[in-house]
Amino acid sequence: MSVFLAKRLATFLATLAVASLLVFAVLELLPGNVAQVMLGDTATPEAVATLEKKLGLDRPAAARYADWVGGLLQGRTADSFSYGTPTAELIAERLRVTLPLALLAMALTTVLALALGLYAAARHNRLGDVGVMALSQVGIAIPSFWFAILLILLFAVKLQWVSAGGFPGWSADDGGGLVEGLTALALPALALALVQAAMLARVTRSAVVDVMREDFVRTARAKGLTQRQALWRHVLRNAMIPVLTVMGLQFANLITGTIVIENVFVLPGIGRLVFQAIANRDLVVVRDVVMGLVAVVVVVNLVVDLLYALVDPRLKASDV
Amino acid sequence: MSEAAGFWRRAARHPSFLAGALLAALLVAAALLSLVWTPYPPAEIDIPNKLAAPSAAHWLGTDSLGRDIASQLLAGARSAIVVGVVAVAIGLVLGVGLGCLAAARRGWVEELVMRAADFTFAFPALLSAIMLGAIYGPGLATGIVAIGIFYIPVFARLARGAASAVWAREYVLAARAAGFGPARITWDHVLPNIAAVLIVQATISFATAILAEAALSYLGLGTQPPQPSWGRMLNEAQTQLFQAPLLAVYPGVAIALSVLGLNLLGDGLRDLLDPRLARRR
Numbered sequence: 332m333s334v335f336l337a338k339r340l341a342t343f344l345a346t347l348a349v350a351s352l353l354v355f356a357v358l359e360l361l362p363g364n365v366a367q368v369m370l371g372d373t374a375t376p377e378a379v380a381t382l383e384k385k386l387g388l389d390r391p392a393a394a395r396y397a398d399w400v401g402g403l404l405q406g407r408t409a410d411s412f413s414y415g416t417p418t419a420e421l422i423a424e425r426l427r428v429t430l431p432l433a434l435l436a437m438a439l440t441t442v443l444a445l446a447l448g449l450y451a452a453a454r455h456n457r458l459g460d461v462g463v464m465a466l467s468q469v470g471i472a473i474p475s476f477w478f479a480i481l482l483i484l485l486f487a488v489k490l491q492w493v494s495a496g497g498f499p500g501w502s503a504d505d506g507g508g509l510v511e512g513l514t515a516l517a518l519p520a521l522a523l524a525l526v527q528a529a530m531l532a533r534v535t536r537s538a539v540v541d542v543m544r545e546d547f548v549r550t551a552r553a554k555g556l557t558q559r560q561a562l563w564r565h566v567l568r569n570a571m572i573p574v575l576t577v578m579g580l581q582f583a584n585l586i587t588g589t590i591v592i593e594n595v596f597v598l599p600g601i602g603r604l605v606f607q608a609i610a611n612r613d614l615v616v617v618r619d620v621v622m623g624l625v626a627v628v629v630v631v632n633l634v635v636d637l638l639y640a641l642v643d644p645r646l647k648a649s650d651v
Numbered sequence: 652m653s654e655a656a657g658f659w660r661r662a663a664r665h666p667s668f669l670a671g672a673l674l675a676a677l678l679v680a681a682a683l684l685s686l687v688w689t690p691y692p693p694a695e696i697d698i699p700n701k702l703a704a705p706s707a708a709h710w711l712g713t714d715s716l717g718r719d720i721a722s723q724l725l726a727g728a729r730s731a732i733v734v735g736v737v738a739v740a741i742g743l744v745l746g747v748g749l750g751c752l753a754a755a756r757r758g759w760v761e762e763l764v765m766r767a768a769d770f771t772f773a774f775p776a777l778l779s780a781i782m783l784g785a786i787y788g789p790g791l792a793t794g795i796v797a798i799g800i801f802y803i804p805v806f807a808r809l810a811r812g813a814a815s816a817v818w819a820r821e822y823v824l825a826a827r828a829a830g831f832g833p834a835r836i837t838w839d840h841v842l843p844n845i846a847a848v849l850i851v852q853a854t855i856s857f858a859t860a861i862l863a864e865a866a867l868s869y870l871g872l873g874t875q876p877p878q879p880s881w882g883r884m885l886n887e888a889q890t891q892l893f894q895a896p897l898l899a900v901y902p903g904v905a906i907a908l909s910v911l912g913l914n915l916l917g918d919g920l921r922d923l924l925d926p927r928l929a930r931r932r
Contacts, residue, residue, distance in 0.1 A: 346770050353774075354782070362786045472858070472911035474865050474882075477903035480889055484899060488892050495892065580772075587777035591866050595889070606870065609785045617785045621778050628773050 335640060343633045350625045351403075355396050358618045364388070369412055369612045382412075386615075399618075408619055413611040418619040421604060428498055429600035432516050432523075433589050437582070439524035440531060447528065448535025448574075453558070455540050463532065470529025475588050479522035479595040486518060493518060496597035519596045523588050527581050534577045538570035545569070571642050579635030583628045661923055668919025674912020681728035689722035694877035702895045711901055714884070715891050720898065724905050726879040730791070731909060734864040734873070735857040737795045742802020743853055749803070750810025751841060754818055755833040765811065768804035776801040776863050784872045794873035798863045802856055809852055813845035847924035851917050858913035865906050881906050 362368045366382040386409075387395055402408055408419040451463040487495040498515045499507030507515075542548065543566055551561045590602030597603070601620060608616035662668050685693075690710065697717030705712045711720035753764040780797035787793060817823060817840060826836050867873035868882030876883070881902040888898035 342766075342769070345766075346773060349770055350773055357782050358786065368786060468914065469907070469911060472907045472914060474862050474869075474903065474906055474910075476866060476869055477885060477899075477906065480885060480892070480899050481903070483889075484892060484896050488896060583772070583775045587775045590777060590781075591870060594870060605781055609781065609789075609872075612785070614785055617781065621782055624778055625773050628775070632773075 336637075339633065339636050343629060346629050347626060350629065351400055351622060352396070354618060354622050354625065355392075355399065358614050358621075359395065360392060362614075365614055369614055371612065403619075403622070409615050411608075411616045412613040413608070413616070414613075418616050421616065422601065422620060422623055425599060425601045425604045427501065428516075428598050429589055429593065429602065431512075432519055432593070432598070432600060433585055435513075435516055435520035436523035436527070436585055436589070439520055440527040440581070440585075441578070443524060443528035444531030444535055445574075447532035449539060449562070451532065451536040452539035452543070453562070455543075460536070464536070467529040467532050470526055471533075473526055475522050475526045476591045476595050478525060479519065479592055482518045482522055483595070496595070498596075498598045515596075515598070519592045519598060522595070523585060523592050527585060527588070531574065531577055531581060535570070535574050538573040539566055542566045542569045568642060572639060575635055575638055575642065579632055582631040582635075586624055586627060658923060662919070665919050665923060667915045668923060671912050671915030671917070671919050674908055675916050678728055678909045678912060679732065681725050682732045685722075685725040685729050689719075689725050691719035691722045693722040693726040693879045694718065702891065705897075712895070712897065714887060714898055715895075720884075720901055723879040723884055724881070724901060727881040727884065727902065727905065728909075730868075730874045730878060730880045731861045731864060731906075734791070734795050734798065735860040738798035738860045738864075739802060739853050739856050741795070741799025742806050742856060743849065746803040746806025747810040747842075747849060750807040750812075751814050751837050753807070753811045754814035754841070755837055761811070764807060768807045771800065771804040774801070777866070780867050780872045789867075789872040789875065791874050791878065794864055794867040797867070798860050801863075802860075805856065806849070806852065809848060810845060813848050814841045817841045817844045847920075851921045851924065854913055854917035854920060858910045858917070861906060861909055861913070 359365055364379070364383070366379045366386060366388060367374065370378055370382060383389060387398070399409070406419060408417045410416060411418050411421055414421060447463050447467070451460040454460045483495050486492050493514065499505065499511045501507060501509065501512045539562075543562075548561055548565055551565050552558070556564065589600065590605065592598075593600040593602035594606060601624070605617060605620045607613075608620065662672075691697075695718060697713065699717065700709070700713050701715055701717040703709050703713040703717070709719050709721070711724070713719055714723070749764045749768075753761040776798045779800055780793055783793045783797055784790075814837070818836075823836055823840055826840060831839070864873055864880070865882035865885070868880040869886045871883075871886070873882060874880035884902040885899060888895070888902070891898055
């Protein structure tokens with residue numbers, strides 16, 4: 332187990348290191364003169380020179396990279412070009428919207444997918460199964476941002492139950508509150524979750540159907556367990572491996588989905604931040620946000636791998 | 652009966668394959684038709700006729716600039732297909748090349764290719780598009796490259812897994828004993844034997860590419876005006892939700908039907924090309 336852990340941690344650290352090199356190379360070296368890109372073609376040479384100095388572009392790339400990564404490790408980041416505040420502060424502020432949204436969407440996805448997947452598996456090849464699978468096939472084909480627009484159309488335009496977008500904030504001082512905040516995130520989370528759940532429900536259903544055919548399940552039934560008992564005691568745990576794999580992969584989709592959905596609902600999260608940064612050519616913000624998101628994806632993959640080991644003891648034994 | 656005739660006989664009785672093939676054919680037909688004919692030039696602005704309801708003159712009505720929706724939908728199919736074909740081709744050629752190399756050479760080459768593939772998964776297409784868009788500006792090429800890069804590890808992993816299985820077969824051993832090199836064996840034996848899995852994956856990837864292109868264009872990172880795109884049509888429609896809600900419905904239906912068609916086609920092909928999988932379902 333400890334060798335498995337050590338191997339996995341080494342891969343994790345190496346992936347983060349290479350990712351940081353790549354992000355730095357793409358956003359700081361590839362454009363040539365970063366200051367010129369940020370200020371645009373119409374900028375005067377003096378303005379470009381001033382920004383070059385401010386960004387430290389006169390120093391060697393290796394020193395700038397070391398500074399950037401060293402700063403990130405200590406929680407110290409450069410100032411945003413357009414906001415004038417450290418990017419860490421901007422990201423932390425926007426995470427107050429993005430993180431609850433992603434968690435809410437993931438929770439909804441898991442509940443919906445497991446419920447539908449188990450329901451379909453229990454009625455394998457019967458009407459309920461066929462219906463759920465047909466619905467999920469349609470769900471996978473629907474772009475989440477279009478589904479979001481349809482939700483706005485129904486709940487904001489036709490029924491006028493909620494506003495078409497925006498976020499009131501979490502505290503009463505901002506004019507919002509916990510209930511108001513959660514209400515504003517409900518439709519975005521639903522839009523994200525439904526499409527993801529469609530995919531996960533299919534995986535859950537086929538994983539459960541596969542495990543139900545195994546000999547040990549037949550043995551469990553033969554010794555008198557009902558189908559429901561066998562499902563809860565033996566099938567679910569074994570079916571979780573493919574489900575966890577897909578959930579890990581889906582988390583990357585969820586992160587990018589959040590960026591898109593925030594733009595549909597005009598939510599002041601990371602997604603809005605990065606798009607405003609692109610519009611302002613604020614490469615400092617783009618660099619740090621992209622690095623942060625990549626780090627989240629890599630961390631989630633690590634967590635999923637560690638969960639495998641918990642769910643499947645064979646991994647611990649075989650990988651040492 | 653020949654193998655091809657057998658395939659078509661089974662295909663004709665496979666409902667998911669037939670429905671998928673029909674929808675995919677409609678997508679291709681719309682794109683081809685738009686090359687030679689659309690009811691109006693898709694980018695033609697006609698302010699006096701803006702937000703017109705569906706009528707004989709404008710089958711699906713017009714948008715906020717008076718552009719004909721039906722014409723834009725037809726031309727949008729072209730953008731979807733261009734992005735899908737080029738992005739999948741990038742992933743297929745580079746990914747299969749790397750996957751076959753890994754399977755043929757094994758050892759450190761295989762380890763390097765597979766670790767690189769794992770690493771690329773940390774960069775979803777949208778993040779690559781954000782980085783490329785921030786430097787080079789948004790555009791069709793940015794979207795295609797970002798989506799294509801994401802597919803390289805997908806095809807590399809798949810090709811390496813399937814090719815490794817072929818390398819373990821007796822006929823490859825015989826070819827090696829006869830003195831054929833890895834390149835010749837890959838070309839003559841490995842590729843024809845893994846083609847089925849690659850075709851299925853390419854079809855499903857095509858569907859995902861259409862979804863990704865729509866999202867990028869919706870965000871302004873993909874296809875740029877005046878080139879019509881379903882994603883951008885949805886972006887523009889969102890500003891008119893209260894006045895013209897139907898504008899937000901048509902492009903979404905077009906995307907969903909195309910993706911549904913390609914996914915069904917992929918599922919159907921998987922059943923037809925790999926009967927072992929079909930039996931397990």
